[in-house]
Amino acid sequence: MTMEGNKSKISKIWNKAPLIIRAIILGSVISTIGVLAWSVLATFVPMPWSFILMIALLWFYIKYFSGSWKPNRTIEFRKQNFRASRLSVKAWFYSIIAIILIVFIEQSGLIVTFRLMEFPADRFSQEYNFLEKVPVWAAWLVVIMISAVAGICEEIGFRGYMQVPLENKYGPFKAISIVSIVFVIVHIHQAWSGPVIFHIFFISVLFGSIAFYSHSLIPGIIAHFIMDICNFSFWWSKLGHQFDKKTILETGIDSHFIIWTGTFLISIGLFIYMMSSLKSIKNNNRSAINTTANTQ
DSSP states (O other), X not given: OOHHHHHHHHHHHHHHSOHHHHHHHHHHHHHHHHHHHHHHHHHHSOTTHHHHHHHHHHHHHHHHHTTOSSOGGXXXXXXXXXTOOOOOHHHHHHHHHHXXXXXXXXXXXXXXXXXXXXXXXXXXXXXXXXXXXSOHHHHHHHHHHHHXXXXXXXXXXXXXXXXXXXXXXXXXXXXXXXXXXXXXXXXXXXXXOGGGHHHHHHHHHHHHHHHHHHTOSHHHHHHHHHHHHHIIIIITSGGGGGOOOOOHHHHOXXXXXXXXXXXXXXXXXXXXXXXXXXXXXXXXXXXXXXXXXXXX
């Protein structure tokens, strides 16, 4: 059988697979490409060259998966899955507030969690002890790049190429739920994942929501990057050992717990409002497009 014949056979098998399977595989592979590229560079290329090379690779990664370059037959598919649309000034306003709220929700959620249960500091930092063996400037470059790779590649893979096809078939609620379950499974091997399984699912729901309602991956990428910078520089480092608050089972409900629980709940409420505002903008834009089409 010729190479063209093999390609045709593989294509037929792929197209016959259920959409949910194709979306999960494609999104996971696209996300993993960037993560593996950084793992290889970080292992075999010294700093700061690995950092510089990865910046270049991420540029090519974003350009290609957002719809640039050949093959021409996949350009529209790539643009659609990247959610390549321009945000209005008003949409950016609500998106920026939502970005800040995601970080507040995630960080306050961790604090509340570790007032309900003991903070397992060693489990959180054990995978990143290697940062103590390199100069501070190199450690910060690693933290920045890990955060950038996770933010860019996971949002493009999960909230883009995985979630968009599922949205089109099942609607946003089911799509975001399915993607969030897969997102948990992908992270479950991490030593720190056990105590924060719910957090991983919930934060994925937030990323999925902002991607859907803003119709752009950029706000989610920014939020993911900032969130991971906070996590890697505190919770996933030895600095996390400075969080020595006792659980409320030992101290009772105190002002510290009340303040952070309030911050968590208020941030969620405000985030829902931002999504509602983005939804209104999205609906208004759709109505304007339909009106224009009908008058032509």
